[in-house]
Amino acid sequence: xxxxxxxxxxxxxxxxxxxxxxxxxxxxxxxxxxxxxxxxxxxxxxxxxxxxxxxxxxxxxxxxxxxxxxxxxxxxxxxxxxxxxxxxxxxxxxxxxxxxxxxxxxxxxxxxxxxxxxxxxxxxxxxxxxxxxxxxxxxxxxxxxxxxxxxxxxxxxxxxxxxxxxxxxxxxxxxxxxxxxxxxxxxxxxxxxxxxxxxxxxxxxxxxxxxxxxxxxxxxxxxxxxxxxxxxxxxxxxxxxxxxxxxxxxxxxxxxxxxxxxxxxxxxxxxxxxxxx
Numbered sequence: 406x407x408x409x410x411x412x413x414x415x416x417x418x419x420x421x422x423x424x425x426x427x428x429x430x431x432x433x434x435x436x437x438x439x440x441x442x443x444x445x446x447x448x449x450x451x452x453x454x455x456x457x458x459x460x461x462x463x464x465x466x467x468x469x470x471x472x473x474x475x476x477x478x479x480x481x482x483x484x485x486x487x488x489x490x491x492x493x494x495x496x497x498x499x500x501x502x503x504x505x506x507x508x509x510x511x512x513x514x515x516x517x518x519x520x521x522x523x524x525x526x527x528x529x530x531x532x533x534x535x536x537x538x539x540x541x542x543x544x545x546x547x548x549x550x551x552x553x554x555x556x557x558x559x560x561x562x563x564x565x566x567x568x569x570x571x572x573x574x575x576x577x578x579x580x581x582x583x584x585x586x587x588x589x590x591x592x593x594x595x596x597x598x599x600x601x602x603x604x605x606x607x608x609x610x611x612x613x614x615x616x617x618x619x620x621x622x623x624x625x626x627x628x629x630x631x632x633x634x635x636x637x638x639x640x641x642x643x644x645x646x647x648x649x650x651x652x653x654x655x656x657x658x659x660x661x662x663x664x665x666x667x668x669x670x671x672x673x674x675x676x677x678x679x680x681x682x
Contacts, residue, residue, distance in 0.1 A: 407555035409433055409462045411675065412589040417465060418674075420589060432493040435462040436525045437554075443470055445532050446539040447512075448504040453477050453532060460551060461531070463493070467550045471529040474515065487511050494526060495519040502536070512536035548644075549616035556588045558617055560595075560649035567594050568664040569656045571636070572628050576656065577601045583650055587617075591673040594663070595653035601637075603654075611635050618647030624654075633682075636660055 407413050412420040415433040427433075439458035444451055455476035461469045485499040487510075495516045502509040515530040516523065534540070540547040561584050569577040579600035585593040609623040624637040639654050640647045656663075659678040663670045672678070 407553045407557075407588045408435060409464045410467050410553075410589075413555075415462070415464060416589070429464075432464040433462070434464075434493060434523055436460075437462075439470065441542045443472075444541045445537040446541075447481075447502050447509055447537055448507055449538075450481060450504045451478065452481055452502055452537065459525075459529060460554075461526075462553075468553050469531050470551050471526070471531050474528055474530050477513065477530055482513060485511050489514070491516075493520070494523045500530075509536045547616065548619075549614040552616050553588075556617065558588075558646045559586045560584065561586070566664075566666050567596075569594070569596075570662040570664070571626060571633060571660075572631070574605075574628050575602065576605060576626060576661065577654070583653060585650055585655075591658050591675065593655050593658070595650040595655045597653060601654045606637060606654075607632070609635050613638070615644075615647070617644065618650075619644035633660070 409415045412418055414421060414423070415427070415435070417429055437460055439460050441458070442454070442456045443458050445453045453472045453476055455472045457473050457476065459471045461471055463469070481504060482500040482502055485501050487499040489497045491497065495518060497514040497516055499511040500513040502512045512533050513530050514533075516526045519526040534550055563582055563584050564580050565582075567577070567579050567582045568575060577596045577600055579596050581597060581600065583595045585595060587593070605627050606624040607627060609625050611623040613621045613623070615621065619640050619642060621638040621640055623635045626633045626636045637654055637656055639652060640650055641652055643651050657677050658670065659672055659675055660682040
């Protein structure tokens, strides 16, 4: 979530500034080689396997892997009648994947005749991440979406006095939180369970998967008569980048009042903000 997504430098709402004007009414496309081998599987069959990958960054979107068309199992795909039109790339045609009796519709797309400004897309196909059962980068399984080479995560312990409030009710109070800094996202404050009003938390069925930190579990928060849904999350079994915050609790700063050393912080505006908060 770095160059073109969230609040990255080429997103619609960057947090920084350049010394030149960028027309943000148009999408930025950035095309670069991927140094790793990447594979995608359906029903234990390898559909795509390439050491010649490309990565497309596009304004407002997460990065997308593009495979050379020759690196796709043509015997396991069949052309679909489905098409879409992108004002920045052109008309996309789609293919479905068929393995035995299983069909995955419109799982692959390509721009056979891309717009001139996106001519580098010719000869490549993209795969819908969620349509495939497994992804591997080299021999390590990958989750969530392609990792952005311009994303970074740092975690620091802090003795600053951090409090979280919702509708005037204190939900967390700590001088031993950990702060997770993730490229172009707001700082996230993670609390040990003893510093959280856990009696106000109710388990949620919601799960999410971060390509860097792993699978997150969520909780609702009961504030008076109101249930605030999916306000808190934790990583009980994190991947490497999330290991420093294992089992700690984090609140969406977009949806709570966060105090640092007695000063109330302005709520950031991100894709996680909600109008009803």
